[in-house]
Amino acid sequence: xxxxxxxxxxxxxxxxxxxxxxxxxxxxxxxxxxxxxxxxxxxxxxxxxxxxxxxxxxxxxxxxxxxxxxxxxxxxxxxxxxxxxxxxxxxxxxxxxxxxxxxxxxxxxxxxxxxxxxxxxxxxxxxxxxxxxxxxxxxxxxxxxxxxxxxxxxxxxxxxxxxxxxxxxxxxxxxxxxxxxxxxxxxxxxxxxxxxxxxxxxxxxxxxxxxxxxxxxxxxxxxxxxxxxxxxxxxxxxxxxxxxxxxxxxxxxxxxxxxxxxxxxxxxxxxxxxxxxxxxxxxxxxxxxxxxxxxxxxxxxxxxxxxxxxx
Numbered sequence: 199x200x201x202x203x204x205x206x207x208x209x210x211x212x213x214x215x216x217x218x219x220x221x222x223x224x225x226x227x228x229x230x231x232x233x234x235x236x237x238x239x240x241x242x243x244x245x246x247x248x249x250x251x252x253x254x255x256x257x258x259x260x261x262x263x264x265x266x267x268x269x270x271x272x273x274x275x276x277x278x279x280x281x282x283x284x285x286x287x288x289x290x291x292x293x294x295x296x297x298x299x300x301x302x303x304x305x306x307x308x309x310x311x312x313x314x315x316x317x318x319x320x321x322x323x324x325x326x327x328x329x330x331x332x333x334x335x336x337x338x339x340x341x342x343x344x345x346x347x348x349x350x351x352x353x354x355x356x357x358x359x360x361x362x363x364x365x366x367x368x369x370x371x372x373x374x375x376x377x378x379x380x381x382x383x384x385x386x387x388x389x390x391x392x393x394x395x396x397x398x399x400x401x402x403x404x405x406x407x408x409x410x411x412x413x414x415x416x417x418x419x420x421x422x423x424x425x426x427x428x429x430x431x432x433x434x435x436x437x438x439x440x441x442x443x444x445x446x447x448x449x450x451x452x453x454x455x456x457x458x459x460x461x462x463x464x465x466x467x468x469x470x471x472x473x474x475x476x477x478x479x480x481x482x483x484x485x486x487x488x489x490x491x492x493x494x495x496x497x498x499x500x501x502x503x504x505x506x507x508x509x
Contacts, residue, residue, distance in 0.1 A: 205283045205337065207265045210298050211254055212272040212290040216247040246316065250290075253312030256326035257289050264333050275301050276486055285337055287329065295321040296362040296399070296481045299346060299505040306336050306343055308508045320402070323509055336508045346433050346505030347397050351478050351488070354495045359488050361480030362505060363400030365498065367468055367490065368392025369475050374446070376471040379455055381440075382464040386452035391443040393468065395460060395498055398435040400481075408441050433507075436500055437461045466498040 213221075219229035233240040261267045265285070270278055272294055280286065280302060288298045289310040299307055310329065311322035324332055335341040349361040359365070368375035368391060378387045396405035416422075431439070438460040445453035460466045470476045470490045478496060479487035490496065 205265050205285065206281060207261045207267050207333070208278075208280065208284050208286045209254075209258060209261055209267060209269045210272060210275065210286060210288040210290070210294065211269060212294050214243075214247040214250050216243045219243065246313065249313040249316070253310065253326045254289050257287060257310055257329055260326065260329040261287060261333065263330070265337075272297060280305055285333065287333070289326065291317055292319060292321045293482065295507070297483060299362045299507070300348065300360040300480060302505060303503050304506070306506045306508050308332060308336060321399075321507065332508065341508050343506045343508050344433055346399055346507055347435055347438075348501035348503060348505060349395050349397050349438050349480070349498065350501035351395075351496045351498045353478075353488060353490070357488050359478055359480055359486075360501050360503070361395070361400075362397065363403050363481045364394055364396040364405065365478060365480050366392055366394055367478050367496065367498075368443075369472065370477045370484070370487075371475060373475075375476065376451075377476075378469040378471065379442070380467040380469075381455055381458060381460070384455055386455055387450060387471070388442060388445055388453070388455070389448065389451040390445040393440060393442050395438050395440045395466065397438055398432045401431055401439070405439060405441060408443065438498075438500060440466060440498075460499055462500065467495065468498065469495045 216229065220226060223229045223232055230240045233243065258267060258269065275298060278301065282304055284305050286298060286302060286305050287308045287310060288294045289312050295307065295309040308324060309322040310324050310326055311317055311319035312326070314325065332341060346362065349365050350358060351365055352358045372391055374389050375392050376389050378385060379393065394404055394408065440458060440460055442456040445456050447453040470492055472490070473492050476490035477487040478490045
């Protein structure tokens with residue numbers, strides 16, 4: 199077979215719910231017993247797995263015909279070295295695209311929806327059948343891309359973590375976290391269940407749920423006109439939004455800096471006052487985190503690197 203390019207194409211996959219069940223219960227039969235014993239529909243797990251495997255097989259065949267194909271599971275992204283000329287294709291849910299983007303620099307990423315009837319696919323504009331057309335166009339610069347603003351937390355010891363949707367700063371268990379928060383020249387000591395810093399891409403995720411909850415409380419209390427995020431907060435926006443979850447006001451802690459923007463001239467700094475279990479993680483990946491215990495400080499802002507999503 200003659201390939202059209204010698205550049206690598208990295209196909210990123212993820213485990214299905216069925217695969218995770220089998221890993222936990224050892225066999226399909228035991229997994230079926232567990233799900234059906236609890237009243238679940240095991241056939242739905244089988245159908246999802248079948249559709250996903252078919253999409254991955256179709257994608258792999260199309261990509262192997264174009265270039266040098268390498269397949270990696272999402273679990274190995276954090277230790278994988280991407281080449282600058284690599285083209286990356288992610289087949290899975292929207293979260294897989296977000297998890298992949300934060301490990302890229304200049305590489306283009308193509309999101310493939312393996313099951314459009316099941317997944318909305320905001321970040322998955324293509325099907326596996328589109329790849330034979332989309333991949334050459336993307337590789338040759340004939341396909342449009344959107345730049346994605348990323349969030350970044352840098353510790354005082356030089357460690358760094360990047361978030362595509364959001365960063366979480368707080369206790370690993372989501373219990374009360376203690377820290378000192380500074381935005382620009384304003385600062386206060388807080389006790390809360392954590393701080394979320396969201397990008398424009400993540401505005402429809404965790405941040406949206408927090409704002410929806412705040413709006414519901416306002417309506418119950420008779421407050422009208424709860425401000426929504428500005429329409430201009432897009433994937434490319436060069437600023438972030440932060441929100442403090444459940445801030446607790448007391449004699450020693452405040453609750454005035456609970457929501458706002460993080461910009462170049464108004465960075466966020468956080469100093470941990472947690473003796474243990476303090477963490478910073480991104481995009482819901484709690485196992486891939488930085489420890490953030492007493493003595494650690496973090497500066498949070500927009501990452502210089504941008505994501506490049508093929509559309």
